[in-house]
Amino acid sequence: MGKLAFIDRALADLREKGLYNTIRMIDSASDAWVTIDGRRVLNMCSNNYLGFANDDRLRAAAKRAIDEYGVGPGAVRSIAGTMSLHIELEKRIAEFKGAEAALSVQSGLNTNLATIPLLMGKEDVIFTDELNHASIIDGVRLTKAQRAIFPHRDVGGLAEKLEEYEKVEKKLIITDGVFSMDGDLAPLPEIVELAERHGAMVMVDDAHGEGVLGSHGRGIVDHFGLHGRVDIECGTMSKAFGVMGGYIAGSANLVEYLRQQARPFLFSSAATPPDVAACIAAIDILEADDAPVRALWENADYFKAALQELGFDTGESQTPITPVMLGEAETAWAFSKRLFAEDVFGTAIAFPTVPRGRARIRVMLSAAHSREDLDFAVEKFALVGRELGVIE
Ligand SMILES: Cc1ncc(COP(=O)(O)O)c(C=O)c1O
Numbered sequence: 284m285g286k287l288a289f290i291d292r293a294l295a296d297l298r299e300k301g302l303y304n305t306i307r308m309i310d311s312a313s314d315a316w317v318t319i320d321g322r323r324v325l326n327m328c329s330n331n332y333l334g335f336a337n338d339d340r341l342r343a344a345a346k347r348a349i350d351e352y353g354v355g356p357g358a359v360r361s362i363a364g365t366m367s368l369h370i371e372l373e374k375r376i377a378e379f380k381g382a383e384a385a386l387s388v389q390s391g392l393n394t395n396l397a398t399i400p401l402l403m404g405k406e407d408v409i410f411t412d413e414l415n416h417a418s419i420i421d422g423v424r425l426t427k428a429q430r431a432i433f434p435h436r437d438v439g440g441l442a443e444k445l446e447e448y449e450k451v452e453k454k455l456i457i458t459d460g461v462f463s464m465d466g467d468l469a470p471l472p473e474i475v476e477l478a479e480r481h482g483a484m485v486m487v488d489d490a491h492g493e494g495v496l497g498s499h500g501r502g503i504v505d506h507f508g509l510h511g512r513v514d515i516e517c518g519t520m521s522k523a524f525g526v527m528g529g530y531i532a533g534s535a536n537l538v539e540y541l542r543q544q545a546r547p548f549l550f551s552s553a554a555t556p557p558d559v560a561a562c563i564a565a566i567d568i569l570e571a572d573d574a575p576v577r578a579l580w581e582n583a584d585y586f587k588a589a590l591q592e593l594g595f596d597t598g599e600s601q602t603p604i605t606p607v608m609l610g611e612a613e614t615a616w617a618f619s620k621r622l623f624a625e626d627v628f629g630t631a632i633a634f635p636t637v638p639r640g641r642a643r644i645r646v647m648l649s650a651a652h653s654r655e656d657l658d659f660a661v662e663k664f665a666l667v668g669r670e671l672g673v674i675e
Pocket of ligand 1: 391392393416418489490491519520521527528529
């Protein structure tokens with residue numbers, strides 16, 4: 284047996300358990316319609332909420348940045364110096380979020396890896412929602428801090444944990460803002476109140492909230508009017524902003540501490556100039572006009588209502604994330620396959636990403652979808668739903 288045989292076994296095991304993921308290959312820009320296997324299919328599963336991933340204004344900004352700054356940042360910013368473009372983006376994010384300052388890093392995942400281990404040590408305790416995103420879980424794992432995992436969105440459960448750890452001096456509560464598989468919201472006002480009562484810091488990952496919630500898509504803190512009461516906001520430029528990169532926003536000192544010490548900032552190069560310029564262009568658009576955000580919500584409301592009318596269970600979502608609940612994994616996979624044959628791209632999500640028996644097609648609406656696109660999707664969901672006996 285070769286020393287890498289365990290990898291063969293692991294892959295065979297994934298196949299056997301039906302967990303092997305064959306990723307579809309796209310031969311076009313990420314947009315409402317994409318080309319897969321030489322066919323144009325309606326894209327119902329990208330996080331390109333506002334259609335910015337292929338927006339002319341972002342493309343033009345990226346091209347201009349290449350002409351002026353080239354394609355790469357050269358090295359990590361703390362060694363090679365920082366481009367004015369990155370500083371400009373950080374200033375713009377802070378203003379957009381209504382925070383004192385912001386730091387840009389390479390991805391949303393890295394925001395959690397940058398922040399959580401820097402702030403929390405062995406004597407401290409982290410309170411974390413049981414359904415928090417994998418990058419939060421990994422950020423927590425990088426610390427030696429005690430972990431108090433509270434039941435999903437359960438304010439009473441969190442209060443109990445806070446009492447249990449009352450004597451610990453440094454406490455951090457972390458939650459997703461919008462939970463990405465179900466589209467439900469963290470009870471942030473209640474979390475903030477509890478945190479204030481117990482002297483805990485609050486951190487929210489707004490990856491699915493920015494561009495979606497709040498005035499002009501400023502995110503969950505703006506949505507709940509909690510400015511100045513959430514210590515750390517982090518998020519991504521890869522979903523509604525349509526590009527790539529992550530940010531952490533908060534007090535000037537928090538951001539300065541991260542800039543001095545956060546490992547993904549110190550040990551990994553910055554986002555590329557075209558990425559950064561495209562992110563700035565996305566903020567320009569959102570600050571000037573909330574039409575893309577309104578179009579997203581109108582599309583989401585229209586699609587959800589149509590599916591519910593047909594008899595589909597669309598879960599408890601409070602956002603444009605629309606889980607079409609199908610029960611067992613086999614049904615979800617069969618559904619996704621049949622949809623694809625009907626020119627609709629909607630990926631099945633099953634265990635272990637969601638609990639057993641709660642498999643689904645996770646539909647992601649976008650401002651890029653036209654009303655005809657949505658009618659087309661509804662027609663195909665109805666067809667496949669009836670065929671598979673999910674609806675009558
Ligand atoms: C809550 C949350 N945090 C972080 C990320 C990672 O963002 P990125 O793709 O920019 O690394 C995601 C994306 O799946 C997410 O949903």
